[in-house]
Amino acid sequence: MNSEERDKYWRIFQGLEPKNGYLDQGKAVQVLKSSRLPDSQLEKLWDLGDIDDDGTLDFDEFCVVMKIAFRLINHELSEVPKHIPEELVPASKRHLVAARNALAGEDNMKSLVQEVVDADADPDDDELRDGFEWYMSPSERAQYTQRYTECCDVHGRCTFDSLADRYPNTRVPGVCVRRAWRMVNPKNGQTIDKDQCLVFLHILEKRVLGYRIPHQMPANLKASLRHDHIDYRVEHANTKSINDQGAASQSRDAGKDRSSYSTTPEHTSDRDWELVVLKRELDTYTKRVAQEEEALFESEKQVRELQREKSLLEKAQKIAPLDQQTRHHLEGSLASLEKCAEMLEQLLRRCSAK
Numbered sequence: 497m498n499s500e501e502r503d504k505y506w507r508i509f510q511g512l513e514p515k516n517g518y519l520d521q522g523k524a525v526q527v528l529k530s531s532r533l534p535d536s537q538l539e540k541l542w543d544l545g546d547i548d549d550d551g552t553l554d555f556d557e558f559c560v561v562m563k564i565a566f567r568l569i570n571h572e573l574s575e576v577p578k579h580i581p582e583e584l585v586p587a588s589k590r591h592l593v594a595a596r597n598a599l600a601g602e603d604n605m606k607s608l609v610q611e612v613v614d615a616d617a618d619p620d621d622d623e624l625r626d627g628f629e630w631y632m633s634p635s636e637r638a639q640y641t642q643r644y645t646e647c648c649d650v651h652g653r654c655t656f657d658s659l660a661d662r663y664p665n666t667r668v669p670g671v672c673v674r675r676a677w678r679m680v681n682p683k684n685g686q687t688i689d690k691d692q693c694l695v696f697l698h699i700l701e702k703r704v705l706g707y708r709i710p711h712q713m714p715a716n717l718k719a720s721l722r723h724d725h726i727d728y729r730v731e732h733a734n735t736k737s738i739n740d741q742g743a744a745s746q747s748r749d750a751g752k753d754r755s756s757y758s759t760t761p762e763h764t765s766d767r768d769w770e771l772v773v774l775k776r777e778l779d780t781y782t783k784r785v786a787q788e789e790e791a792l793f794e795s796e797k798q799v800r801e802l803q804r805e806k807s808l809l810e811k812a813q814k815i816a817p818l819d820q821q822t823r824h825h826l827e828g829s830l831a832s833l834e835k836c837a838e839m840l841e842q843l844l845r846r847c848s849a850k
Contacts, residue, residue, distance in 0.1 A: 497559060497563055497583070497584060499719045499722070501559075501563065502559060502715050502718075502719070503715065503716075503719075505555075505558060505559045505562050505563075506555065506715040506716075508527060508562070509555050509558050512524070512526060512527065514555075517554055517555065517710070517711070517712075518550075518552040518553065518554055519552060519553045519554075519558060520551070520552050521542070521551065521552070524542070524553050524558070524561075525538075527562075528541065528542070528561070528565065531565050531568075531569060533565065533568055533569070537568065537575070537576050540576040541561055541564060541565060541568075541576050542561070544560070544561075544564070544576060544577070544578075544579075544580060545557045545558070545560050545561035545564075547560075547580075547586075547589045547592050547593060547596070548589070548592055554711060554712065555712060555715065556586035556588055556589060556712060557586070557589070559584075559586070560580055560584050560585075560586065563584055564576065564577070564580075564581075564584070579593075579596075579597055580593055587678065587682030587683070588678065588679070588682075588711060588712055620669065621708065623706070624703075624706055624707065624708040625706055625707060625708065626707075626708055627707060628702055628707045628708060628709065628710055629702070629707075630698075630713065630714060630717060632694070632695075632698050636698065636701070637694060640693070640694045640697040640698060640701075641690075641694065643662065643697055644690055644693045644694060644697070647659055647662075647693070648690070648693070649687075652689065652690060653687035653688065653689060654687055654688055654689075654693045655686065655687050656677055659677075659693065659696060659697070660673050660677075663700050663704075667704055668700050668703050668704060672700070672703050672709055673700065675709060676696050676699040676700055676703075676709065677696065679695075679696075679699065679712070679713055680692040680693075680695050680696045680699075680721060682718075691720070691721055692721055695713070695717070695721065
């Protein structure tokens, strides 16, 4: 899934006004129903996308649902797959997906997956507060840069151990340190670069100040880290909607049942799904325009040739009268010379007769 697709899904996700970074079933169905897929497929799609079984969709889960839905619409898939394709598994959910796949078909799957979720939970969650701010002030950035300089190797890379040593369990629980590392290093590399390091330090410093670490970072910040160009301010992201820690447990306490999927939307719109058809038409029109432009270029070339020939013809027409006038003048002069010669000849004969 490329960044362009994630940006599109992010706009749709934000437009549905998620609560604490989560979409409940009533809001998600507004988009799903607009796909015009059969209800049986929509129910399977919901079950597949709700990776942590909390009855809601966070942004990563929403991306999975949307991507598979578009594949179904484009007939790239004929049925909802039983497992999330490997390339679509969110980095933040890999352990959950692995547990689900390993336990597929077993009655105790939900409870065991929940154990995995709880193992990743902050032990001090009840004492933490919401309001995590992704904005990195200049002074904070300068402070993090100094720490990065102290920890990086000659290649400008930092290992987990070199950074984690600064945050012993007395300051930040180890589970939080590892979660922050996974957030900035979704590919699980041995080292991270400067930009990733600054965000990693920022997350842990906010945790030291008593803020609850979100489950995911804003989409544009993720894209910045992937492209080695970071935007530290992320002004256009609705960061409040990403403060999603705790929402999953609230949904689970509410006792929502996956089988209660509702196919009656509060509001439906075909616009998002029509984009697929419009994109196809756009590609067709783009090719047609290219062909028309090529034909137009050839026509203009022919016009230029005709204009050149016309110009040469006009010049030739202007020269032709001049040549005719010159010929008449020469013919007149020749006639005069012939008369002069006859007169001289007559004069000579007369002189000879005398």
